[in-house]
Amino acid sequence: MALKKKPVTGMKDILPAEMQVREYVMNQIRETYGGFGFHSIETPCVEHIENLSSKQGGDNEKLIFKIMKRGEKLNVEEAREENDLTDSGLRYDLTVPLSRYYSNNAASLPAPFKSLQMGSVWRADRPQKGRFRQFVQCDIDILGDASRLAEIDLILATTTLLGKIGFKGYTVRINDRNILKGMAAFCGFPEESYDQVFIILDKMDKIGMDGVERELKEAGYEEEKVKKYLSLFESVTRDASGVRSLGETLKGSMDPEQAENLAAIIDSVTGISTCQFSIQFDPTLVRGMSYYTGTIFEIQVDGFPGSVGGGGRYDKMIGKFTGMDTPACGFSIGFERIITILMDEGFTVPGSQEKIAFLLEKGVSDEVTNQAMKEAMEERAKGVTVLVSQMNKNKKFQKDSLLKEGYTQFKEFYKESLK
Template sequence: MALKKKPVTGMRDILPAEMQVREYVMNQIRETYRSFGFTQVETPCVEHIENLTSKQGGDNEKLIFKILKRGEKLNLETAEAENDLTDSGLRYDLTLPLSRYYSNNGAQLPSPFKALQMGSVWRADRPQRGRFRQFTQCDIDILGDATNMAEIELILATTTALGKICPKNAFTVRINDRGILKGMALYCGFPEDGLDQVFITLDKMDKIGLDGVKAELLELGYAAESVEKYAGLLSSLGEDAAAVRGLGETLAGVLDAKTAENLANIMDTVTEVAETDFKLAFDPTLVRGMSYYTGTIFEVSMEGFGGSVAGGGRYDKMIGKFTGQDTPACGFSIGFERIVTILMEQGGEIENAAPKKAYLIEKGMDPARYGQIMKQAMGERKAGVQVLVSMMNKNKKFQKEQLNKEGYTEFVEFYKEALK
């Protein structure tokens, strides 16, 4: 039986043209984040199954690629449950592994620690546009800083990177706080033990609209008075820092006064300092699904793409799950695959790319001439040109077409008899 040549469902082979775009995006992200003082680290792709299923990752815990025990530890005959068969799994994001990494290595790291991670993660999700079962994430996190300086730096660094990579696409950073989410729901009379369900419904706002949210909350049995009050509050709010401060005054009985002022201060500072052109908007309907978020949350939407292209927030309780002592932590993740998808759909052009030239050598040429050609190529490379040296195919036209897809725009042909 012939081996299967197609990749596993939800995973894919990446052709050279896209690989160049991916490398370009990754280099831009890395260069930008390093300029903000972030240090690159790496964590294993395999994590302990106990960590992955610790109820930190929300619905992603349903999508784990679990790994069977090995050797004598794998005993199918005595296994009574799934946990008897598996002891590890592929990471579904980079945040949980970073928290374990910091817990294990914190004594050797500066505080606060500004971490940069870039790597593959795996989720047994339903593949769709810009969403795969194996994909790359690019995260920056600040660990050990409880002030809003962390959020400000993360937003500035991420928007600077996106501005460089996608200069043609307008984008919006939406921002909220988990405390404000809770305060609004309590103010409107929802029971505290039912808030998770309220937020799950609210998170559908962009799909079903305010009327849909109201209908679903009523269907779930919440009081009509609470639902109407909630809908009125949501629809009355503005998007700027002043709206946040005003909401803080409204929620004075159920919200710590510092929460709204902290969020407004983040917005004011980012607006004052940012050099990239983007919209920063308070969004009281922003929820983000991860249960580990404890404070500020943010998400980026970009023109030309239906979903978010970046997101993150504060997760001050996760490291404490490992160490027994809570550590302030905040992170922002760029949806690498979605950014690459946008660039590929725009033609895959790379800003300020080095010129690419192909040397095509006719087959049958005296090998004694190779040195002369190679010397010429080395001279051009030294001058900053990317030079490919390759034998000329019989179908030269098709060969050039394929190389052109990889960005080679100039061709030099070398023949047996003479240089043309």
């Protein structure tokens, strides 16, 4: 039986041209976030199944690649359910592993702790453009800071990075889970129904206001409550003053300080950042992860479906490990989606070093070969990238391929003479 040459569904081989862009973006990430004081860390790709299945990861918990027990611990004959066969799984995000990491190592870490983590995650998802079953995530998190300084710092760092790699004109959408709850309470929805209401609201960008109204009514909610609820979204403006105005409207249903906190974040980012983007209050922004407790945000790029980054505050997750809540806030960029956009736009890495190809005719003498190798080493000492390779029969095709890889100069070595 012939072996399969294509990758497993939902995973991909990365060719050199894309790998060059990926490495460039990764270097920009490390440099930019490092300049904001974030520390690079690494966590294992395998996590305890109890941590991955703790009802904090939303729908991602349905997409876990589970790992079977090993050796004598694996007893298939006596297994009665799936959990009898598995004790771990591949991580589906970087937030749960970070929370475990911090819980285990807090005594050795600075406070507050600013974390940068890049690595592959795995989800048994339906593959599509920009979405894979194995993909790289890039997260920055601030643990131990309950103030809005954390949100401001995260947004400024992320937008600075995007500006460095050429993104402009995008939108940072921002909301607060407490405002979502305050709006629902103001309109009379029972607290136990909030999750269902928010799930329907989260479809706003796909089905519109009319679609949300229809689905809320079909779910059994009274028309008067639904109308009152949707009128809030129609009347609020998408800036800091809109947040403050909404906070006044909801002051009997939520702490007005929560609205003021969000408005102050918008004002600060708008006043400080020099990058070309807009930050907008979006009261329809929900984000599906159940671990979010306060501020939430997403990045929207015109012409690209879905978000290319997102995050928020998750002040209760670390307490699941330690028994004591720790303030936590994070921002994740959609690394694979950003790479997809850059590749579709024909992005080339700026400031790449000079690249020369030395092509040796088949059968050249050792003397000519050594001459080529010596010259290549001299050029490399000057910082030039030099490829030494045997010359193909179809030299034109070979050169065209090398041009696509960024080689701009060629030197040919023949049996009889050097050209």
